[in-house]
Amino acid sequence: MEFKGLLLFVSALCLTALTSPQDSCGQRPLVGPPGVSRIVGGQEAPEGAWPWQVSIQIRSRHHCGGTILNSLWVLSATHCFYKYLWIGRSHFRVVAGLNVLSAPGDHAQIRSISNVKMHKDYDNVTSDSDVALVLVSSPFSFADHVQPICAPHNVTHELILNFSHCFICGWGSSYFNGRPMNRLQEAEVELIDRRMCNLVTWYGGLVTENMICAGLESGAADACQGDSGGPLQCYSEDEERFYVVGVTSFGEECGLPHRPGVYTRTSRFAGWLKTSQTASASAVHRLNTGLISGLLGAALMLLIQFVITKYHC
Numbered sequence: 001m002e003f004k005g006l007l008l009f010v011s012a013l014c015l016t017a018l019t020s021p022q023d024s025c026g027q028r029p030l031v032g033p034p035g036v037s038r039i040v041g042g043q044e045a046p047e048g049a050w051p052w053q054v055s056i057q058i059r060s061r062h063h064c065g066g067t068i069l070n071s072l073w074v075l076s077a078t079h080c081f082y083k084y085l086w087i088g089r090s091h092f093r094v095v096a097g098l099n100v101l102s103a104p105g106d107h108a109q110i111r112s113i114s115n116v117k118m119h120k121d122y123d124n125v126t127s128d129s130d131v132a133l134v135l136v137s138s139p140f141s142f143a144d145h146v147q148p149i150c151a152p153h154n155v156t157h158e159l160i161l162n163f164s165h166c167f168i169c170g171w172g173s174s175y176f177n178g179r180p181m182n183r184l185q186e187a188e189v190e191l192i193d194r195r196m197c198n199l200v201t202w203y204g205g206l207v208t209e210n211m212i213c214a215g216l217e218s219g220a221a222d223a224c225q226g227d228s229g230g231p232l233q234c235y236s237e238d239e240e241r242f243y244v245v246g247v248t249s250f251g252e253e254c255g256l257p258h259r260p261g262v263y264t265r266t267s268r269f270a271g272w273l274k275t276s277q278t279a280s281a282s283a284v285h286r287l288n289t290g291l292i293s294g295l296l297g298a299a300l301m302l303l304i305q306f307v308i309t310k311y312h313c
C-alpha cells in the first residue's frame with residue numbers, strides 16, 4: 001500500500017510539473033530587449049526572436065500560428081480548428097523552434113496533437129471568444145529556440161504591467177489573399193483603444209470586451225491570413241519579459257487604414273485558460289490513478305492466489 005501511495009505521489013508530481021506555469025517565461029535567450037527603433041510594415045524576425053511562436057500544420061502545411069504557454073499547452077484560436085477538425089487530429093502537428101517553414105533545421109521540435117479545447121462560447125459570426133488550447137502529445141523541451149511566454153493573470157494585471165512595446169509575428173502572407181511567407185515575419189504595433197477601434201469609421205461596434213485592437217492607424221503594420229492563432233505580445237520593462245496579450249483573430253482584409261488587426265484579449269480568458277488546463281490534467285490523473293489501482297489490484301489478487309495455493313500444498 002505504501003508503494004501505491006508513492007506511485008500516486010510520483011504521478012501527481014509529474015503532472016503538476018508538466019502543467020504548472022513556468023517560473024521562467026517570456027524571456028528570449030538569443031535576442032535582447034526591444035530597442036527604441038520601430039519596425040514599420042514588418043520584417044524578417046531574427047533567429048530565436050519569438051521562441052514561443054509555433055506553426056500549427058495540417059498535412060505538413062502551415063495552417064495557423066500558436067503560442068507556447070508551458071511544456072504541454074499551446075494557445076491558439078478556435079477558428080483555426082472549428083471548421084477543420086473533421087480532417088482528423090492525426091493530420092495536424094505543432095512545430096516549435098521554427099524560423100523557415102521549408103527548412104525546420106536542428107532546433108525544430110515537432111509534436112502531434114492530443115487534444116484541442118475550443119471555447120464553448122465561440123461565435124462564428126462575431127468571432128467572440130476566439131481562443132483555443134492545444135495539448136501536445138509530449139512535452140516540449142525548453143532551449144534557446146523554444147520557450148514559453150507569460151500570460152496576464154487577469155484584466156487588472158494586464159493594466160498594471162504597463163507594456164512598452166508590442167509585436168505581432170507569423171508566417172502569414174504579407175498581403176490579403178497572398179501565400180504564406182517562408183520566413184517568420186515580425187512587426188511592431190500599438191494597442192488601440194477599444195472605443196477608437198469601435199468608431200463608426202473603424203469597426204463600428206464589432207469589437208467586444210473580449211477583443212483588443214492593435215496595429216498602426218495608417219494600417220502600415222497588420223496581421224494577415226496565416227497569422228491567425230499567433231501572438232500579440234507585449235514587453236513589460238518592469239519584469240523584463242514578454243506577455244501574450246492577444247491571439248490573432250480577425251481583421252478586415254489586411255493592413256487597411258482604420259481596420260487594424262483584432263485579437264482575442266487573453267486577460268479576459270485567464271480563468272478559462274487555467275481551468276481548461278487543470279481539468280484535462282486531472283482527467284489524465286484520474287486515468288492514471290485508475291490504471292495504477294487496477295494494476296495494483298491485479299497484482300494483489302495474484303499474490304493472494306499464490307499464498308492460497310501455497311498453503312493448500
Ligand SMILES: *[C@@H]1O[C@H](CO)[C@@H](O)[C@H](O)[C@H]1NC(C)=O
Nearest residue numbers: 079082083122123124125126
Ligand atoms: C456558424 O454556426 C452555426 C450554428 O452553430 C452554423 O449553422 C453555421 O453554418 C456556421 N457558419 C459558418 C460560416 O461556419
Ligand SMILES: *[C@@H]1O[C@H](CO)[C@@H](O)[C@H](O)[C@H]1NC(C)=O
Nearest residue numbers: 152153154155156157158160
Ligand atoms: C490579478 O492578478 C494580480 C497579479 O497576479 C493579483 O495580485 C490580483 O489579486 C488579481 N486580481 C484579481 C481580482 O484576481
Ligand SMILES: *[C@@H]1O[C@H](CO)[C@@H](O)[C@H](O)[C@H]1NC(C)=O
Nearest residue numbers: 160161162163164165237238
Ligand atoms: C509606464 O511606463 C512608462 C515608460 O514606458 C513610464 O514613463 C511610466 O512611469 C510607467 N508607469 C508606471 C505606473 O509604472
